[in-house]
Amino acid sequence: MPTVRQLAHEFLERRGLTTIFGNPGSNELPFLADLPDSFRYVLGLHEGVVVGMADGYAQATGRPVLVNLHAAAGSGNAMGALTNAVYSRSPLVITAGQQVRPAIGLEAMLANVEATQLMRPLAGWSGEPSCAADVPRSLAQAVFEAELQRRPTYLSVPYDDWAVELDTNAAVTLARTVRRGLSPDEAHLRELAEQVGTARNPVLVLGGDIDATGLFDRAVALAEHLDLPVWVAPSPHRLPFPNRHGLFRGVLPAGIAPVSGRLAGHDLILVLGAPVFRYHQHVPGPYLPEGSRLVQVTDDPGAAARAPMGEALVADPGAVIEALLARLPSRRQARDFVPNPPAETAEAALHPEQVFAALRDTQPADTSYVVESTSTNSAWWRQMDLRHDSSYFFPASGGLGFGLPAAVGVAMGRPDRPVAGVIGDGSANYGITALWTAANYAVPVTFVILRNGTYGALRWFAGLLGTPDVPGTDIPGLDFTRIAEGYGVPATAVTELDELRSVLKTTTDGPRLIQVDTQLTTPE
Structure with a gap:
């Protein structure tokens, strides 16, 4: 008789959900046991990074992706990143381990109390099977709901369910399909x-x-x-x-x-x-x-x-x-592409426009850019020339920590496209452990860190709100080259434009990080 775990693995394999982004705890180990060789497990060192990578991967591939998190604490760590996935409409299928069934009501350590409510209202659907026999059907529902709603779903499974043997009736779930059609009349x-x-x-x-x-x-x-x-x-x-x-x-x-x-x-x-x-x-x-x-x-x-x-x-x-x-009849007229204006310059450091012009001039035209530098958005749109689909990814809900992980996920999801992450120094700290995953899996991605020593967007908002003297907007003293090297990513710090262009023209088989000191600018 097949076990719940065997049926789950076979269903996921049939649906093409064989890449798993995760950070496991003890409750998740029984699901991961005997994972078929066709599966790829991508480890992230923090749950927010795991979801950010999966978000980028799902957006790059256009397909659902499986996320494996720990119970309440691990799932809670992921919720900030989940807000971005909700508004990018990424079909993440999030699974989490639950304590054994007799221990849930006792609120034993690592029990996920009222697990179906934990991710609400972010998850489009959440569930916990009523018994082991319902796990395959519940997993299928989580996948189909994510596809239909284009929104993350959440499934909590008690870890003693995975080894339970089921009769052949449970296997009917394996062949299920659900399709969506919204043709206007x-x-x-x-x-x-x-x-x-x-x-x-x-x-x-x-x-x-x-x-x-x-x-x-x-x-x-x-x-x-x-x-x-x-x-x-x-x-x-x-x-x-x-x-x-x-x-x-x-x-x-x-x-x-x-x-x-x-x-x-x-x-x-x-x-x-x-x-x-x-x-x-x-x-x-x-x-x-x-x-x-x-x-x-x-x-x-x-x-x-x-x-x-x-x-x-x-x-x-x-x-x-x-x-x-x-x-409708054609009204087509000849329309030329508009040239970029000259890049603004600065005295003490490079202007962000100079950095973006350098990226535009040195990177392949089909590069996918994952951007998380809010204070430089006006400079970005003035200097970039993006003519291909999937050229631009940005945190859909504004939640910090998207950039580094999503760049890893996009690069893993679309290995045929060059990928560059353009990240502010404030944002980078929220997802910094994604560097380890990039290094460990040799993901070919270029990280460009714009370092201005402050939360630029926050300073701008302080001006808008009439609160210019608030604390907590400066972050001096960060050296991302040393941080990156500690995680195994080769890194370079540049301060001159010619040096930046020279470094950007080089290529690598794995990840690299370029730290660039830039002048503080504000959003539009």
């Missing part, structure tokens, strides 16, 4: 095409879901076909459109009034693959400019339901793009 497509076709001055706003679902090139085709100006929705975690394209207008600011101001003059605002909108700074004002109409197309029912304005169509944006391409 003919009436909706006809109405939308008429709205776009008759609009006086329409504008296209694209969100990260466009890139995440493989629609980057099709979104470009739609914008060019209709000659529509394109904005990226506020707080983007992915880049859905080439940022030097002649139709690109920029990233919308993350405040209510500024968004309305940028979109003024457009009578139709068509939003594809984004919430409306992910605001950050509270800048009150009208949600929409006078005389404008907003239509949102998203496959996320929650994003559609919670929007404060506009019309929403819950449907696959890809199907809508294809329908508009087929139904």
Whole structure:
């Protein structure tokens, strides 16, 4: 008779979930025993790093990925990173060990009390099997819920369940499939095409879901076909459109009034693959400019339901793009890519624009950049020239600690693409142990640490909030080259532009870290 563990391993293998990101405790060892040779276990030294790596991997591959964490304490350590995975809509299947069943009610050491509630409301679904026989079905549900919702799920399993033998009835779970389809009906497509076709001055706003679902090139085709100006929705975690394209207008600011101001003059605002909108700074004002109409197309029912304005169509944006391409006549005009402006310079250290221009000029055009340097975002968009899908990854909820781990995960998920992590010195400390994983698994990734000795974004917010004298915004004295070498990653510190460009032109088979002293700048 097959054991619960054997059935679980076989189900995961059939579904392609053979890469496991984890940091195990004692409760998890029975699940990991006898792991088939086809599985790859990627160890992270902190649970937040584990989830960050899995988030990057899931975004890079577009597929669910298995995460294995310890019970309450380990799962709790991962929750900060989980916030990013929720808003990037990454289908993480998180499993955690639970104490043996007789010990849970006693709240013995390492018991996960009310385990199904621990990850709420972050997890899209969470469960704990009522008995050992229900483990295979529960695991399947965790996988299918993650796929259907495009959101992390959480499954707690008592560790004495894994060795239990089950009858053949439990094996029916192995062959299950669940599919998702959100095709808009003919009436909706006809109405939308008429709205776009008759609009006086329409504008296209694209969100990260466009890139995440493989629609980057099709979104470009739609914008060019209709000659529509394109904005990226506020707080983007992915880049859905080439940022030097002649139709690109920029990233919308993350405040209510500024968004309305940028979109003024457009009578139709068509939003594809984004919430409306992910605001950050509270800048009150009208949600929409006078005389404008907003239509949102998203496959996320929650994003559609919670929007404060506009019309929403819950449907696959890809199907809508294809329908508009087929139904509306071409207005295509020749549009050249816009050249980058000269990089700003600084006296005491390199300006971030100089660093980004150096990356742009020395790295392959299809490099995937994982960025976690909030205070330099205006410099980033001025200097980078990103023309490929999956070129940009950013913490979707703003939770620090994403950059280093996600860069490792993206590089493992897409070994055919060069990967560079561009990380601020404040952010880097939250996920620093990802360097060990990068070294131990020889992951070919370049980490560029921008060192300015302060939490730049926090200083900027202090100015916005009228609190310029608060403590805790400076972090002097950090040497990431010594830290990296301690974890086994070769590292170099550079202070001159020519030296930076020279180092960036070299290649390596594994990870490397480049520390660059930069001038403090502020976000837009």
